[in-house]
Amino acid sequence: MEYMRRLILLLCMLWAGGAIAAEPKILIINSNGAIARYEEIRKEFLAQLGQPAHTVDLQGKEDATASVAAEVARYAPDIIFNIGSQAHQVANEKFKEIRQVFAAVINWRRFPVGEYALGVSNEPMSGMQFSLMRSLFPNLKRIGVLFSPEVNREWVETAAEEAKSWQFDLVTRPITDPSRLRDQLINLLEESDALWLISDPVVLSSKEAVLAIFAGADKLRKPVVAYNELFAQYGAALVVSVDTPTIGRQAAMLAKKILNSPKPAGEKVVSPAGSYVILNRKQVSRYDLKINNDAIDMINRIIE
Amino acid sequence: MPLLPIVTLWSCLLAAMLALPVADARAEPAPAGRILYFNPEISIDNFLVLEEKFNAFLAEKGKTRFTPASTIATFEKELSGKPDGAQLLLISSWYYKSLRDTTRLRPLLIGTRNGMTSQKKVLVVRKEEKDPGDGINIASATSQEFASQLLDEMAARSKTPLPKRFGILRVPKDLDALMSVAFGMADAALAAEHGWRHLRQINPTQFERLRMLAESREIPLPILAVNEARADRDAALADPLRAMNQSEKGETALRLLGLDGFRPPTPAEEQFLNQ
Numbered sequence: 001m002e003y004m005r006r007l008i009l010l011l012c013m014l015w016a017g018g019a020i021a022a023e024p025k026i027l028i029i030n031s032n033g034a035i036a037r038y039e040e041i042r043k044e045f046l047a048q049l050g051q052p053a054h055t056v057d058l059q060g061k062e063d064a065t066a067s068v069a070a071e072v073a074r075y076a077p078d079i080i081f082n083i084g085s086q087a088h089q090v091a092n093e094k095f096k097e098i099r100q101v102f103a104a105v106i107n108w109r110r111f112p113v114g115e116y117a118l119g120v121s122n123e124p125m126s127g128m129q130f131s132l133m134r135s136l137f138p139n140l141k142r143i144g145v146l147f148s149p150e151v152n153r154e155w156v157e158t159a160a161e162e163a164k165s166w167q168f169d170l171v172t173r174p175i176t177d178p179s180r181l182r183d184q185l186i187n188l189l190e191e192s193d194a195l196w197l198i199s200d201p202v203v204l205s206s207k208e209a210v211l212a213i214f215a216g217a218d219k220l221r222k223p224v225v226a227y228n229e230l231f232a233q234y235g236a237a238l239v240v241s242v243d244t245p246t247i248g249r250q251a252a253m254l255a256k257k258i259l260n261s262p263k264p265a266g267e268k269v270v271s272p273a274g275s276y277v278i279l280n281r282k283q284v285s286r287y288d289l290k291i292n293n294d295a296i297d298m299i300n301r302i303i304e
Numbered sequence: 305m306p307l308l309p310i311v312t313l314w315s316c317l318l319a320a321m322l323a324l325p326v327a328d329a330r331a332e333p334a335p336a337g338r339i340l341y342f343n344p345e346i347s348i349d350n351f352l353v354l355e356e357k358f359n360a361f362l363a364e365k366g367k368t369r370f371t372p373a374s375t376i377a378t379f380e381k382e383l384s385g386k387p388d389g390a391q392l393l394l395i396s397s398w399y400y401k402s403l404r405d406t407t408r409l410r411p412l413l414i415g416t417r418n419g420m421t422s423q424k425k426v427l428v429v430r431k432e433e434k435d436p437g438d439g440i441n442i443a444s445a446t447s448q449e450f451a452s453q454l455l456d457e458m459a460a461r462s463k464t465p466l467p468k469r470f471g472i473l474r475v476p477k478d479l480d481a482l483m484s485v486a487f488g489m490a491d492a493a494l495a496a497e498h499g500w501r502h503l504r505q506i507n508p509t510q511f512e513r514l515r516m517l518a519e520s521r522e523i524p525l526p527i528l529a530v531n532e533a534r535a536d537r538d539a540a541l542a543d544p545l546r547a548m549n550q551s552e553k554g555e556t557a558l559r560l561l562g563l564d565g566f567r568p569p570t571p572a573e574e575q576f577l578n579q
Contacts, residue, residue: 296559
């Protein structure tokens with residue numbers, strides 16, 4: 001009887017071992033678990049994936065390479081999910097042979113994308129922003145944008161083409177010298193119905209520059225459309241940013257894709273698929289903007 | 305000084321300030337009744353604004369409160385408890401039908417949008433794609449459960465074979481789902497037909513690059529329902545909602561739900577809902 005019991009137990013253990021071995025081993029490297037956005041991405045990734053994973057939290061420490069290497073050697077993952085720039089930098093450099101997915105990496109183009117890597121970019125694509133601008137403000141026509149040619153020339157050229165299909169004219173002004181920002185801004189605003197802020201380190205070089213842009217736009221009663229919810233506080237009439245949970249879900253889908261095929265077809269880095277919209281109703285009234293009531297269900301937050 | 309820490313600090317201060325009115329609102333006396341809301345047909349992530357706007361409208365009419373639930377577990381937990389006062393349910397028609405298996409419900413009002421009380425859902429792919437096979441990713445603002453049931457139903461009506469195995473990428477809005485297909489983040493989109501028509505209006509070029517692969521039957525818009533056993537006492541809570549679109553606050557709350565009004569269901573609608 002005891003022999004039978006042990007045999008059954010052994011068979012159960014072998015079956016369980018087989019089942020565990022059949023599931024891929026997933027390691028998540030989180031640049032800093034204390035950052036709410038990273039944690040939200042991690043949770044949604046796990047929920048979409050529907051299986052457990054082992055997480056290493058770098059806690060923002062810069063000298064994490066050795067400890068990550070030890071963890072990778074110990075855990076022997078089939079795939080690594082890098083959250084944030086720091087995690088991505090370490091994994092991208094040290095574990096090129098392991099399949100990887102990345103998300104929340106600021107300016108991912110700084111790093112080479114590995115042969116076995118896929119990712120979700122951090123920035124909202126211009127098409128997403130235009131689609132919501134057009135949905136909510138049917139009367140806007142000419143959209144002004146300031147940009148640094150060194151950083152964003154190609155991006156702005158592509159966006160200008162994209163804008164046409166949304167029935168917008170993009171009015172652009174290159175900024176090479178931040179000290180000339182105010183003159184260029186006023187000149188641009190006079191030709192535009194609204195100002196569109198894009199992620200640009202030369203244009204948004206300081207808090208003073210941001211304040212000057214918003215003050216200039218307000219003086220000429222022109223609404224500002226921004227890409228990050230932080231600008232809501234400065235008086236952006238509309239903010240179209242990326243939806244963080246969707247990024248985690250997209251990363252999980254990419255993980256499944258690369259687990260099925262180490263070099264899958266299609267784009268290696270995809271844009272965020274979900275949008276998060278903030279409307280400042282005070283600014284909408286202040287600038288007499290016509291709002292499309294049919295699109296109000298697209299708004300996530302309203303500032304009164 | 306770098307910009308990011310400054311704006312982050314500002315953001316924290318703003319968040320702290322925003323938290324104050326919420327705490328005040330919760331300190332109000334217990335409501336006389338409540339409207340419990342749950343809709344797995346759409347991906348609602350604007351609960352705070354929805355709750356705030358709905359309650360701003362209801363506060364003008366009495367002591368009824370609007371209580372949204374983000375998950376089926378939260379909704380069912382609220383439903384299983386003994387209500388403090390009168391209670392109505394504002395739920396998707398799909399969920400209404402599934403809830404009727406366990407609870408006797410009566411529809412009091414049905415949502416309207418542009419004169420219609422129902423909508424279709426459509427499955428959209430890129431024009432150059434052949435008919436999609438198993439394993440595709442479908443972007444949708446609906447729950448996985450609702451999407452699966454909807455696709456089964458669409459497959460039964462469609463002449464084109466639809467995938468049996470698929471992954472759902474849940475996105476916040478129908479427009480996100482359609483954009484995901486247009487820009488290659490997903491292989492297909494499952495969206496409301498009015499979202500599909502909206503894309504044609506705002507970007508005919510993108511619209512032309514996509515094609516509709518299948519459509520659902522008409523699906524009634526959300527239902528305001530009462531528990532049959534408590535109908536005599538609770539049905540009066542629905543009264544302010546009958547003319548909700550006549551007030552500015554009411555209209556905003558309706559629009560956040562994707563509706564523009566409520567009206568009583570016709571006998572045919574009632575029969576369909578209670579089948």
